[in-house]
Amino acid sequence: MPMEKTFDAAAAEPRLAAAWEAANAFAAGANAKPGAEPFCIMIPPPNVTGSLHMGHAFNNTLQDILTRWHRMRGFDTLWQPGTDHAGIATQMVVERELAKSNRRRTDFSRADFTRLVWEQKKKSRGNIIGQLKRLGASCDWSREAFTMSGAPGAPDGEAGNFHDAVIKVFVEMYNKGLIYRGKRLVNWDPHFETAISDLEVEQVEVNGNLWRLRYRLADGVSYEHPVAFDDEGRATDWETRDYLVVATTRPETMLGDTGVAVHPDDVRYRHLIGSHVVMPVTGRRIPIVGDAYADPDKGTGAVKITPAHDFNDWGVGTRTGLRVINVMDTRAAIALRDNADFAEGCPADLIAAAIERFDGRDRYEVREAIVTLARDDGWLDGIDADRHMVPHGDRSKVAIEPFLTDQWFVDTAKIVGPALDAVRDGRTQILPERDTKTYYHWLENIEPWCISRQLWWGHQIPVWYGPGVEPDGKSDYSTEGLKVFCGTTFAEVAAQARAYYGVASVHEKADLSAALEDQLESFSHAEASVSLWRDPDVLDTWFSSGLWPIGTLGWPEQTPELQKYFPTSVLVTGFDIIFFWVARMMMMQLAVVGDIPFRTVYVHALVRDEKGKKMSKSLGNVLDPLELIDEYGADAVRFTxxxxxxxxxxxxxxxxxxxGYRNFGxxxxxxxxxxxxxxxxxxHATQGAAPQPKATVNRWIVGETARVREAVDEALAQYRFDAAANALYAFIWGKVCDWYVExxxxxxxxxxxAAETRATMAWVLDQCMILLHPIMPFVTEELWGLTGRRDKLLVHADWPAYGSDLIDPAADREMNWVIxxxxxxxxxxxxxxxxxxxxxxxxxLSLDEAGRAAWMRNEALIRRLARIETLTEAAAAPKGAITIAVEGGAFAIPLEGIIDIAEEKARLAKALDKLRxxxxxxxxxxxxxxxxxxxxxxxxxxxRTLLEQGEDEAAKIEAALARLAEIG
RNA sequence: GGGCGCGUAGCUCAGCGGUAGAGCACUACGUUGACAUCGUAGUGGUCACAGGUUCGAUCCCUGUCGCGCCCA
Structure with missing residues (x-):
């Protein structure tokens, strides 16, 4: 059946994908030559509930090119696929679903809720995987991994040991002192009610206000505040003030103020350091402290300090010994009732009034209320409009609160060294090179990594708590006094606990109160026992995805795959997750197995819309790769x-x-x-070796093919994907189609x-299919199947190794002359x-030896393509002819009566002008x-050569012009 | 404020010490034995600006202007 006029991508793609799958074409090691070198890429696991966006399409196209290229070259290739459980993102999907029927996560038990998430996972997983397959991603799908495989509660079909790996790493890092628990100010997301890491915080510039508040000086103190200045900035007039004006963007936090800071060198205020102010609303007496954090040029130069609700203030408070008063709950509502810290040191009536007024209300409501109160009571000094940065949760999009809680941290300072060294000494190469600077800069200034999340979906932290034992033998159930047991299973932890407490039986209870209850009961038992309860928090998603390279290869088992494919060859990823993921994988792999996770990191940029805007749903400029694939075919999207x-x-x-690139296919x-x-x-059947034709044209195209093979390999070896694509485009369209076919x-x-041309063309087109296959797998595989008897699918065809030995310089010169x-x-x-x-x-008119030979050998095609009927020799050009000057010769085409002499003159003059x-x-x-x-x-x-040739050509054109001048 | 980039044809971008390229768009012509998702020919650029290094600079260095991004 003759071929259709165009390739029907929509019909062919599923069929070809099925053929690859049936042939097990993507399996690890498929098409590997004996003793082949391994080549392994770990897919950056997409969120399990995600769907394919342009960034994925880009990222996975590049990985697929590298994978297919290596597989065809006979490497032992593995492209490891899988998905990420994506803690917050996935839990969010399920909670949103519940919200539709007015239900909340807390309407369920943790186990029941987690079951719902697993169901969601099962439901959505197919989406992204199916979409990757439509792109043509040649992952070993039989090895699909999941960052929570094997976790407790995982349903059937979710076997795997990723969870074991994560837990084992936590325990080992804890035992080595690389993970610790601490009460620290963390970024708190009031929407999800969980801590998040620094990286999950986005700074968003918002229009706000800078409110100036008057705080009354205590003990009758007053001072002279400068109000007028001369040209040199010296004060010329003062007013007496018995208050200090502080400027703040967050008036509501004044309820937790424990100090006012001024710069120690600020002449306006420095003498007040050591004095106190009495807070409006609460009547709290708080000190004025000197700290360089207070910037004399910003606001009023005096800044209120709320250590519990601001990172900078926390620092000031720590340096100057201020109290810490938390006035918010986990949803960022003001929490004053039963708040002992808040009540301490304040008159009872004021506390009662403040509770009445503010307790339980949202932070922004309270802000309004405080400002209103300040205005009414005369301590609002003024309001200035102010544009400033406010931290927001990257998932919830709500303003985050610095919040004082107990959290788990990775002591990154202790594991960062090897990750820096590995890049510095070149064991891992980051491309483009400038991204190494970003990597260094972040790692050199790394902060502790908060890894605990107050979520239900994730790897529950393998830590159990029991009572601390005081010197007098009493149990200590206070948060600070608890004893921590860390182990991979409760059995392991129970053994530690038995030894620690010297008891025979250890029970696991749901939480502290259940444990206490059990403990009280145990007094009535004959046998001494202790109850432990597990930390309810789960680990940051990036903690587990940080183990992706070893975890997907079966670690902690010493699997053959781990032996063979680790360290992996290349990581292909976007620059936006260098910190989130790349740096952490480096640190963790080096900390856990003592080796780099990958030898090369190829960092790519962002896909934007045609105007250069970031694609976003709200802008409505999102290009959906699947729609594009539907319309243009996967190959066109990939090639683009x-x-x-x-x-x-x-x-x-x-x-x-x-x-345009669809047209190329x-x-x-x-x-x-x-x-x-x-x-x-x-x-036709696949030829092992290049043909050795006699005709110049055929010899030439064989050489051109060899050139492009070298160019493609060189480009891909340097991750110059664009160069590889453009070389193929120029060759296939510009050389093969434009010239060779003609x-x-x-x-x-x-x-x-005829015979040798058929053989040559068959070979050349085969090479086009092979070389183009990594970028355009579908159309090339289809052609491969249609055009000959093939031992193997194209996906497993042998990548050619020929090179410049196939170039015939004489044929090259001759064809270039003909062209x-x-x-x-x-x-x-x-x-x-x-x-x-x-x-x-x-x-x-004239032609040198080489020219004559070239003409003889290629006369048929020159005449055909230039539409020349006959060629005769003559010493001089006939009248009214146009002149053709080429290297080594000149021709004339008589056109008397057909052409406009003036037009030909103009043409030659223009050519001569440029030449001169x-x-x-x-x-x-x-x-x-x-x-x-x-x-x-x-x-x-x-x-010199260029000059000679140019002069020669110019002489011919001048002669032609002279002839035209004679005719008039 | 600190850091990293980028200003090349109308647009999107390659190039990068030896005198400027591609695709798209545009103009004219055209169904010549694959392709109109096409062909042929053409229009279009003091390579942001100013200095410097060099026999020679779009390319290297310095500065200026404009535009992005990241971190505070």
Whole structure:
């Protein structure tokens, strides 16, 4: 059945994908040569509930190119797929679902809720995986991993040991002192009611106010505040104040103020350091402290200090010994009732009034209320509009609160060293190189990593608490006094506890109160026992995905895959997760197994819309890769992303561009169709070696093929995906289709050349399919199947290794001359408006030896492509002819009566003008003795040659012009 | 404020010490034995600006201007 005119991507893609799957084509080690070197890529696991966006499409296209390329080259290749359980994101999906029927997470038991999330996981997993498959991602799908596989409560079909790996790492790091628990100010997300890490906080610039509040000085103190200044900034007038004005963007936090800071060198205030103010509302007496954090140029120079609700204030409080008063609950509502810290040191009536007024209300409501109160009571000094940064949760999009809680931290300072060294000494290479700076900068200034999350979906922290034992033998159940047991299972922990407490039996209880209850009961038992309860928190998602390289390969089991594929070869990822993921994988792999996770990290940029805007749902400029695949085919989308993947640069995607590359696929398709019509594929089977044709044209295209193979390999070896794509585009369209296919037409008519041309064309087109396959897998696989008897699918075809040995320099020169001649004739014809279809006679005025030989050998195709009827020799050009000057010769085409003499004059004059300009430059250089002396010899030689050729050509054009002048 | 980039044809971008390229867009012509998802020919650039290094600078260095991004 003859080929269709175009490739039907929509129909072919599922069929081809099924064929690959049936052949197990992507399995680890498939198509590996004996003793092959391993090549392994770990997919950056998408969120299990996610769907494919343009960034994924880009990221996975690049990985697939590398994977397919290596697999075809016979490497022992593994592209490891999987998904991430994505703690907050996934829990959010389920909670949103529940909210539709007015239910909350807390309406369920933890186990029941977790079961719902597992169900959601099962339901959504297929989405993203199916979408990756539609892109053509050649992952070993039989090895699909999940960051929570094997976790307690995991349903059937979720076997695996990733959970074991995560727990084991936590326990080991805890035992080595790399993980600790601490009461610290953390970023608290009031929406999800959990701590988050620094990285999950986004700074958002918002329009707000700077409110100035008057805090009354205690003990009758007053001071002179400067109010007028001379030109040099010296105070010239003062007023007496018995209050201090502080400026704040967050008035509501004044309820937790425990100090006012001024700069120790600030002449306005420094004498007040050590004095006190009495707070409005609460009547609390708080000190004025000196600290360099107070910037004399910002606000009023005096800043209220709330150590419990601001990171900077926490620092000031720590340095100057201020109290810490927490006035908010986990949802960022003001919490004053039964708040002993708050009540301490304040008059009871004021406390009662404050509770009445503010307790239980949202932070923003209280802000309004405080400002109103301040205005009414006369301690609002003023309001200035102020634009400032407010930290927001990257998932919840609500303003985060610095919040004082007990959390678990990785002591990153202790494990950062090896991760820095590995990049510094080149064991791991980050590309583009500038991203190493980003990596260094972050790691060199690394902060402790808060890894506990107050969520239910995730790896529960393997820590159990029991009572502390005081010197007098009493049990201590206070938060600070608890004894921590860390182990991979309760049995392990129970053994530790039995030894620690010297008791025979240890029970596990749900929480502290259940444990206490049990403990009280145990007094009535004969046997001494202790009850422990597990830390309810789960680990940051990135803690587990930080173990992705070893975890997916089966660690802690010493699997053959781990032996073979670790350290992995390349990580392909976006720059936005260098900190989240890349740096942490480096630190953790080095800390846990003492080796780098990957040898190369290829960092790519962002996919933007065609105007350069970040794609976002709210802007409505999101291009959905799946819709694009539906419309243009996966190959077109892939090729577009590849061609635009200049290292480290954002790519602006337009559908026009995708359509252009879809056309490129069609172009190759039709070249193959042309071949089919000319019997090229009759009896064709994959050739092991390149053909050795005799005709110059065929020898030339074989050499060009060898060139592009080298270019593609070199480009891919350097991760220059764009260069690989462009080299193939230029070769297939610009060389094979534009010239070779055209040249072949007359060759097919000649019995002497037909056979070898068929063989050559078959080979060349095979090479096109092979070389293009990593970027455009579908159309090439389809063509491969349609065009010959094949032992293997194209996905497993042997990648060629031939090189410049196939280039025949003589054929190269000759074909370049032929192409230049055809170009010249076509250009001349078009410019003097000779109808395209008209066949003309041509006169050869002069031609050197090489030119004559070239003409002889290629006459048929020159005549055909330049539309020349006959060639005769003559010493001089006939009247009314156009002149064609080429290297080594000149031709004329008589066009008397057909062309406009003036037009031909103009054409030649223009050509001559450009030529003279070029020659002027060349002469100028050669005339400069310093150039001849200093420039490399080959550059000087080349310049001389160019000059000679140019002068020769100019002479011919001048002669032609002179002739035209005679005619008038 | 600190850091990293980027300013090349109308647009999107390659190039990078030897005198400027691609795709798209645009103009004219055209169904010549694959392809109109096409062909042929063409228009279009003091390579942001100013200095410096060099025989020679779009490319290297310095500064200026403009635009992004990241971290505070």
């Amino acid at each position: 992303l590849t061609a635009m993947a200049a290292m480290g640069r954002d790519l602006k995607l337009s559908t026009q561009r995708i359509a 069609t172009k190759l398709w039709n070249a193959c169709r042309f071949a089919e019509m000319n019997g090229v594929w009759e009896g 040249f072949a037409k007359p060759l097919f008519d000649d019995a002497a050349t 230049a001649l055809i170009d010249e004739i076509r250009s001349a014809r078009a410019q003097v408006h000779v109808p395209v279809g008209l066949k003309l006679d041509m006169v050869q 300009k070029d020659l002027g430059g060349l002469r100028g250089r050669l005339g400069n003795p310093k150039f001849v002396a200093s420039a490399p010899e080959e550059v000087v030689d080349e310049t």
